[in-house]
Amino acid sequence: MISLPMSRILSIVVTLAMLVAVCAVFLYAPTERQMGDVQRIFYFHVSAALSAATAYFLVFLGSVQYLRTRADRWDRFAKVSAELGIAFSAFVLFSGPLWARPIWGVFWRWEPRLTTMLITFTIYVAYLMVRSYGEPGERTQRFAAVVGIVAFVNVPLVHYSINMWAADQQLHPPKVELDPAMLYTKLICYFTFACLFTLLMRLRLQQERQAARLEALSRRTQQ
Amino acid sequence: MDTGLIYLAIAYGGFFAVLAGFLYRIVRRDGQLQASVDALEARLEASARVES
Amino acid sequence: MSAVPSTWAHTRILLRKDLVAEWRTKERLSPMVFFVLLVLLVFNFGFELGGAALWEIGPGVLWTSFVFASLFGLQRTFAAEGANDCLDGLLAAPVERGALYLAKMLGNVLFLLGVELLTLPMFGLFFNLTPGLYLLPLFVVFLLGSASVASIGTLFAAMAGHSRLREFLLPLLVLPMLIPALISCVAATGVILEGGIPGRGTELWPAELTVHVGMLGLFAVVFTTLAWMLFDFVIEE
Numbered sequence: 001m002i003s004l005p006m007s008r009i010l011s012i013v014v015t016l017a018m019l020v021a022v023c024a025v026f027l028y029a030p031t032e033r034q035m036g037d038v039q040r041i042f043y044f045h046v047s048a049a050l051s052a053a054t055a056y057f058l059v060f061l062g063s064v065q066y067l068r069t070r071a072d073r074w075d076r077f078a079k080v081s082a083e084l085g086i087a088f089s090a091f092v093l094f095s096g097p098l099w100a101r102p103i104w105g106v107f108w109r110w111e112p113r114l115t116t117m118l119i120t121f122t123i124y125v126a127y128l129m130v131r132s133y134g135e136p137g138e139r140t141q142r143f144a145a146v147v148g149i150v151a152f153v154n155v156p157l158v159h160y161s162i163n164m165w166a167a168d169q170q171l172h173p174p175k176v177e178l179d180p181a182m183l184y185t186k187l188i189c190y191f192t193f194a195c196l197f198t199l200l201m202r203l204r205l206q207q208e209r210q211a212a213r214l215e216a217l218s219r220r221t222q223q
Numbered sequence: 224m225d226t227g228l229i230y231l232a233i234a235y236g237g238f239f240a241v242l243a244g245f246l247y248r249i250v251r252r253d254g255q256l257q258a259s260v261d262a263l264e265a266r267l268e269a270s271a272r273v274e275s
Numbered sequence: 276m277s278a279v280p281s282t283w284a285h286t287r288i289l290l291r292k293d294l295v296a297e298w299r300t301k302e303r304l305s306p307m308v309f310f311v312l313l314v315l316l317v318f319n320f321g322f323e324l325g326g327a328a329l330w331e332i333g334p335g336v337l338w339t340s341f342v343f344a345s346l347f348g349l350q351r352t353f354a355a356e357g358a359n360d361c362l363d364g365l366l367a368a369p370v371e372r373g374a375l376y377l378a379k380m381l382g383n384v385l386f387l388l389g390v391e392l393l394t395l396p397m398f399g400l401f402f403n404l405t406p407g408l409y410l411l412p413l414f415v416v417f418l419l420g421s422a423s424v425a426s427i428g429t430l431f432a433a434m435a436g437h438s439r440l441r442e443f444l445l446p447l448l449v450l451p452m453l454i455p456a457l458i459s460c461v462a463a464t465g466v467i468l469e470g471g472i473p474g475r476g477t478e479l480w481p482a483e484l485t486v487h488v489g490m491l492g493l494f495a496v497v498f499t500t501l502a503w504m505l506f507d508f509v510i511e512e
Contacts, residue, residue, distance in 0.1 A: 022235075038227035041234045067508055087245070095234045102227040122451040129447060133439040143434045146505045147448065150427065153501055154452050157494065161455030164490075165462075196242075203249050210256045217263045221270075 004206070010199045017192040021185075029185040041099040043185055047193040048088045048095070049117065054197065055085030056124065056152055063148030066141065075141045076208040078148050079131060082124050084200055089121045112163045113172050119158050123151045282374045289370070289378030294385070304389055307348045311394040314340040315401060333402050334464035338457055340394075342424065345387050346446050349428040350435065352379050376429065376506035380499065383425035384418075391417045409467045412480055412488075416463045419491040423456040424449075426498035433509045456494045463487035 025043045032039035062078030065071075096114050097107040108114070127147050134140030178186065297303055318336045395413075399406070428449055435444045466484050 025235075036227050038231050040231055044235065044238060087241075091238060091241070094237060098230040098234045102230050119451050119454055123448075126447040126451065129440065130434070130438065130444065133444075134437065135439070139437060142508055142511075143437070146430070146434075146508050149505060150430070150452065150501060153497065154455075157455045157497070158451075161458050161490065164486075165458045200245070200249075203253075207249060207253055207256065210253070210260065214256055214260050214263070217260060217267070221263055221266055 007199070007202060007206075010195065010202065014192070014195045014199045017188075017195050021189050021192040024185040024188045029182050030179055032182075035103050038099055038102045041095050043189040044193075045092060045095040045099060046186065047189040048091045049113075050190060051193050051197045052085050052088035052092060052117075052120075053155075055081045055088060056120065056155060058201075059085060059124070059127070059148045060152035063145035063152075066145045067149075070138075072141075072212060073209070075145070076205060076212070078145065079128075080201060080204040080208060082127055082148070083204065084197065086121065086124050086128065088197075089117055089124070092117055093121060110166055111172070112159075112166050115166060116159045116162045119162070120155055123154060123158075127151055282371050282377070285370050285374035286377040286381070289375060290381055293378065293382045297382075297386070303348055303351055303386060304393075307344055307386075307390045308393045310347060311340050311344045311390060312397055314343060315394075315397065319401070334461045334468060337398055337464060338420070338460045341387070341391060341420070342450075342453060342457060344390065345421075345424050345428065346449065348386060348390070349383060349425070349432050349449075350442055350445055352383060352429055352432040353436065372507045372510055373503055375510065376503050379432075380425050380429040380502070383429050384421045387421035387425060388417055391421065404468065412484060413464065413467050415488060416460060416467065416491065419488065419495050420456065420460040422495035423491065423498055424453060426495065426502045427452055430502035430506055430509060433506070456491060459487045459491045459494070463491065 021043075025040050029040060029043070031037055058081035059078050062074050062081060066074035066078060093114070096117075100109065101107050127144065130147050131140060131144045134143060315336065318340065322332065322336070392414075398404070428445065431445050431448045435441060438444045440447070463484055466481050466487065469481075
């Protein structure tokens, strides 16, 4: 799949962008005054959170489209998006505590954003479980689509609700004045992650399509 | 500050390690899928030839 | 007047069927009430509930018990239709799928409400509550909380039978999605129960309550509407 021209171009773009991003994060961005170098985690942490949110939205989109068209490709689209969403969320949940510990002394605090991310993570893990533990077939795809829609509707509810619940625990500063260099670094990282996300989506979608083709082929040979 | 650098390294190191693993698994599974598809297509072709 | 009964008529009929069946056998209500008692007991020994800490965790204990108990209770929502392929029969009849969902969901709301009201005296006993006006807003919270649980619980209960996860499917899906509602329930109950402590001042509707009940109402409405729309897709064959 990597041999296909579009994927190849994307791979090169992603590699270059990643190199630029890493240089920006470690060399170009200034050291934060209060938090020190650990703050550099922020650039990938935030980009990953954005990617995860996008992924979850795509799950919703895929699920709605699947229920409307019943086309397998939308089901694959939703599934792949969910996997990516979970992967990026896992990194957010991994990097968050690593950032928090040197600065606030604790790995975890039940503060709004991390808690919301954790709950959302569990919702989509459950989504994938519905898929893996369902008998392969149209019914499981339908169920997954329904869950995918309910899951996404829950995201703003969870966000809003947790924010009210733990408003006093907020570790994330609401609005920060970013040094221009930091702002550019952040934008570079956003762009890099967007490219990476697109590449991974593309590779996985093609792979799933190939797997479906294999399925169909093996059914034919058995006849 | 020094412990901060360690955590920084773990965070970014972890990211790239997992990304590399992810990509490796994709490429490997692609290979397996392609091999299976080729094998099946060859079999289909062979059985089509036998029948004709 | 059209000859075809409206959705609401269908809902009423189906709901009556379930209620009558339950009334005759009481096979869901009794075990559930007993289960809540047992969970309360376990919490007591798990958490050393005594003294001042009671008021901080009381509402939490109450709602956690209800949530876990309702997960058990909701599993059986479609159990009755399993035997003799009744579900296929229902689907073959010209009954709107939405009516089936509403009937099951309302049945669950009534069922959960019943459990909550029956176990409240137990809770009052263990936590030394004196009955008072606060019971009215508490009823509202119970109602909206049950509606929130029942709305998505009923939807996912219809899916559980077809998964290898079986009885795990419902908790895995429902628990994270219920956390916002749980937060509001616990907060609201906390505000209300301060009226039950002997000596505390009481108002019928403390000001802080509105926000929590409002959110609960929002959850109930959003979940129910969403589940009602999606139910068709779960039940089709």
